[in-house]
Amino acid sequence: MSALLEATEKALELLISGDEALWQIIAISFKVSGSAILIATPPALLIAFALAYLRFPGRRVLVSLFSTLLSVPAVVVGLTLYLLLSNRGPLGDWRLLFTQSAMVLGQIALAFPILVAMGHAALQSADKRAWETARTLGASPLRAFFVVIRETRFGLLAALLAAYGRIIAEVGASMMLGGNILNYTRNIPTAIALETSKGEFAQGIALGAILLLLAFTLNGLLHYVQGKGVQTS
Amino acid sequence: MTCRNIFVRIFSLFLLTLSALQFAVAQAGEPQQVIRLATTTSTDNSGLLQALLPYFEKGNGYKVHVIAVGTGKALRMGRDGDVDVVLVHARKAEDEFVREGFGERRFSVMYNDFVLVGPAGYPAGVRDSRDAGDAFRKIARHEALFISRSDDSGTHKKELGLWKKAGIKPEGKWYREAGQGMGKVLQMAGELSAYTLTDRGTWLAYREKLPLRIAFEGDPLLFNPYGIIAVNPEVHPHINHEGAMALIRWMTGKEGQARIAAFTLHGQQLFKPDAKADEVALLKP
Numbered sequence: 465m466s467a468l469l470e471a472t473e474k475a476l477e478l479l480i481s482g483d484e485a486l487w488q489i490i491a492i493s494f495k496v497s498g499s500a501i502l503i504a505t506p507p508a509l510l511i512a513f514a515l516a517y518l519r520f521p522g523r524r525v526l527v528s529l530f531s532t533l534l535s536v537p538a539v540v541v542g543l544t545l546y547l548l549l550s551n552r553g554p555l556g557d558w559r560l561l562f563t564q565s566a567m568v569l570g571q572i573a574l575a576f577p578i579l580v581a582m583g584h585a586a587l588q589s590a591d592k593r594a595w596e597t598a599r600t601l602g603a604s605p606l607r608a609f610f611v612v613i614r615e616t617r618f619g620l621l622a623a624l625l626a627a628y629g630r631i632i633a634e635v636g637a638s639m640m641l642g643g644n645i646l647n648y649t650r651n652i653p654t655a656i657a658l659e660t661s662k663g664e665f666a667q668g669i670a671l672g673a674i675l676l677l678l679a680f681t682l683n684g685l686l687h688y689v690q691g692k693g694v695q696t697s
Numbered sequence: 698m699t700c701r702n703i704f705v706r707i708f709s710l711f712l713l714t715l716s717a718l719q720f721a722v723a724q725a726g727e728p729q730q731v732i733r734l735a736t737t738t739s740t741d742n743s744g745l746l747q748a749l750l751p752y753f754e755k756g757n758g759y760k761v762h763v764i765a766v767g768t769g770k771a772l773r774m775g776r777d778g779d780v781d782v783v784l785v786h787a788r789k790a791e792d793e794f795v796r797e798g799f800g801e802r803r804f805s806v807m808y809n810d811f812v813l814v815g816p817a818g819y820p821a822g823v824r825d826s827r828d829a830g831d832a833f834r835k836i837a838r839h840e841a842l843f844i845s846r847s848d849d850s851g852t853h854k855k856e857l858g859l860w861k862k863a864g865i866k867p868e869g870k871w872y873r874e875a876g877q878g879m880g881k882v883l884q885m886a887g888e889l890s891a892y893t894l895t896d897r898g899t900w901l902a903y904r905e906k907l908p909l910r911i912a913f914e915g916d917p918l919l920f921n922p923y924g925i926i927a928v929n930p931e932v933h934p935h936i937n938h939e940g941a942m943a944l945i946r947w948m949t950g951k952e953g954q955a956r957i958a959a960f961t962l963h964g965q966q967l968f969k970p971d972a973k974a975d976e977v978a979l980l981k982p
Binding site: 552561661663 | 733742747762763764765777778780877906907
């Protein structure tokens with residue numbers, strides 16, 4: 465028990481004193497996951513929109529495909545991308561293995577199904593008349609698309625936060641694709657795994673606290689936003 | 698309307714923080730040439746590389762990206778051309794790596810030895826063993842708990858070799874295959890009061906945090922030499938061969954060797970420098 469308390473105390477100290485190594489790890493985490501979300505969101509939204517509003521053959525198959533992809537473990541995504549990106553793999557010439565870009569790719573692959581599936585659910589539940597009205601009033605399809613996006617923004621934001629929450633806390637793919645390189649591809653989850661294996665629990669706890677705080681903030685935001693959504697719609 | 702304002706504000710704040718962090722990291726990030734070094738957990742977990750590499754980076758303008766895995770995986774990465782240079786400890790596998798043409802040439806860097814560690818009560822009387830084979834036979838006969846790395850690392854290869862020499866096929870409930878790095882396995886051995894084989898470097902780095910003791914040491918069979926090998930640029934033309942050679946030259950040179958010798962933990966030297974003059978002579982530019 466006293467060991468736990470001692471480690472927690474040290475963790476707080478690390479956080480408060482602005483330990484540089486610690487904050488570097490946190491910055492890398494946010495950079496990688498932020499980039500992944502920014503890149504994944506626009507195409508994922510378009511696909512979600514197509515699934516919700518267009519009728520085309522294979523639509524149902526695609527919907528269930530993305531729902532299935534939701535449950536693919538991160539390590540499987542990591543392994544698949546590792547084999548693709550390895551110098552021996554088909555994409556080896558890109559020279560991306562053990563870089564931040566590889567981690568971003570892995571996290572995009574993890575975030576994408578969440579964005580599509582949750583985005584699809586949100587868009588589907590929206591009032592179809594928004595789209596029809598906008599079109600009747602002479603809005604271009606693009607314009608009408610943004611009208612619908614605005615109408616469903618709460619559901620879409622929920623999708624965004626859920627996807628972000630998954631990738632910022634993900635360890636398997638990041639470890640395999642990034643290689644856990646100090647000051648480069650060591651993010652919060654891989655650092656926690658490493659520090660735990662080294663018996664340096666204080667830093668692990670400090671980083672875990674950051675993740676918890678983040679999860680709490682994201683969830684709070686989510687509830688707040690969803691609550692607002694009910695009131696306005 | 699106010700709700701929308703709040704939403705917009707929160708979202709832009711989110712984006713702003715994101716871009717600020719991007720900027721901060723970009724400032725800190727990657728200006729120089731990168732050398733990708735695949736190495737064993739023992740050189741990284743013990744803190745050796747973190748103590749050494751900043752000196753090399755400062756003097757040579759390279760940035761070394763350390764990927765710490767088991768020896769087997771490290772050699773595999775070299776074979777596939779995913780790294781530029783490997784620093785490992787499994788002599789047979791290293792020689793094979795060079796013989797098959799994936800590695801250019803092996804250079805001796807340093808050595809220490811393996812030790813058998815276990816709980817303070819020394820169950821199965823392992824402490825009074827004549828040699829390593831005897832100690833391993835005692836563990837097996839009494840079915841004392843033993844944690845194996847089981848990750849194709851240099852330590853794991855050594856352990857398997859020792860079981861073979863002892864004439865034992867380790868299996869059963871007492872033999873636990875962890876599949877983890879050295880530090881993690883030492884912790885597991887501590888938690889489960891089990892024996893395990895470890896390199897002395899990692900052992901010294903972890904000793905204070907563990908309820909374990911050295912149960913057996915000193916057999917010449919437990920010698921643990923480390924070698925550094927550049928990936929062959931004829932097989933993988935894209936690799937940073939120049940950087941790899943610069944690192945090898947530094948590690949086997951005067952400064953690297955002195956820094957290895959000077960690296961201590963709790964007052965104990967972890968690795969003994971071991972560069973061979975005839976090998977180093979081949980490195981002169």
